[in-house]
Amino acid sequence: MKNILEIKKLSVSLGGRDILRNVSLSVAPGEVVAIVGPNGAGKTTLLKAVLNIVPYSGKISLLGKEINLKDIGYVPQYFRFEQGFPITVAEFLSMSFPVPDKNKINFIMKETGILKLANRMVGELSGGELQKTLIARSAIKEPKLWLLDEATSGIDMASASEFFDLIEKIRRKWGGGIIIISHEIDVVYRLADKVVGLNGSLVFEGEPEKAFSETSLEKIYGKDFRFISKK
Ligand code: ADP
Numbered sequence: 632m633k634n635i636l637e638i639k640k641l642s643v644s645l646g647g648r649d650i651l652r653n654v655s656l657s658v659a660p661g662e663v664v665a666i667v668g669p670n671g672a673g674k675t676t677l678l679k680a681v682l683n684i685v686p687y688s689g690k691i692s693l694l695g696k697e698i699n700l701k702d703i704g705y706v707p708q709y710f711r712f713e714q715g716f717p718i719t720v721a722e723f724l725s726m727s728f729p730v731p732d733k734n735k736i737n738f739i740m741k742e743t744g745i746l747k748l749a750n751r752m753v754g755e756l757s758g759g760e761l762q763k764t765l766i767a768r769s770a771i772k773e774p775k776l777w778l779l780d781e782a783t784s785g786i787d788m789a790s791a792s793e794f795f796d797l798i799e800k801i802r803r804k805w806g807g808g809i810i811i812i813s814h815e816i817d818v819v820y821r822l823a824d825k826v827v828g829l830n831g832s833l834v835f836e837g838e839p840e841k842a843f844s845e846t847s848l849e850k851i852y853g854k855d856f857r858f859i860s861k862k
């Protein structure tokens with residue numbers, strides 16, 4: 632089947648520095664691609680290029696066409712509401728365009744396991760609850776491609792397990808392609824079909840089993856990785 636996302640020879644420079652060089656990458660329907668790499672490797676920048684919010688050279692296409700943001704569900708790495716922000720989860724979900732009807736919002740809240748959060752204030756959600764709320768809000772537009780930037784960092788084991796189920800649901804029921812950035816080995820093992828190691832350029836691509844061999848990790852994280860792993 633045709634790839635959902637196709638990135639060809641992507642390069643990004645920001646503030647006069649080369650952040651990404653010549654990165655090519657594809658995501659098939661229902662495929663979960665995990666991106667791993669050290670801080671500053673350009674992982675978030677790659678997602679921002681797909682979202683067309685940083686200038687880039689190269690070609691990025693979604694189902695053979697130019698990227699249309701309505702086809703993308705994006706859960707950013709850093710996002711927080713002010714504590715007293717005066718809207719509820721249900722109200723936040725209804726702030727989408729086109730405005731979804733009540734049935735749709737209820738359906739999505741049920742599917743994403745946040746029905747019990749409907750009347751909570753968004754500023755008071757825990758990290759895991761907020762992640763699920765952001766995923767639910769994206770799900771309303773039924774994206775073809777999901778971009779999840781370190782969505783599991785800072786959530787506990789129980790929330791992580793619910794998160795895994797949610798991703799499985801996105802993959803099976805909604806059939807979208809998924810790019811997930813994560814530092815957590817268990818997340819990558821559980822979810823990814825393919826792992827991409829990024830450090831400015833693409834340094835590795837393969838199955839999760841191979842991605843975590845010592846040589847791959849050394850390629851991705853550099854020689855210091857060994858030092859850490861053997862301590
Ligand atoms: P990662 O998500 O892999 O940790 P990022 O993509 O956030 O890395 O950042 C990659 C590099 O690009 C970092 O060195 C960061 O400081 C730099 N960078 C990010 N955004 C900008 C910007 N707007 N201008 C200049 N440099 C930037």
Ligand code: MG
Nearest residue numbers: 674675676708
């Ligand atoms: Mg990042």
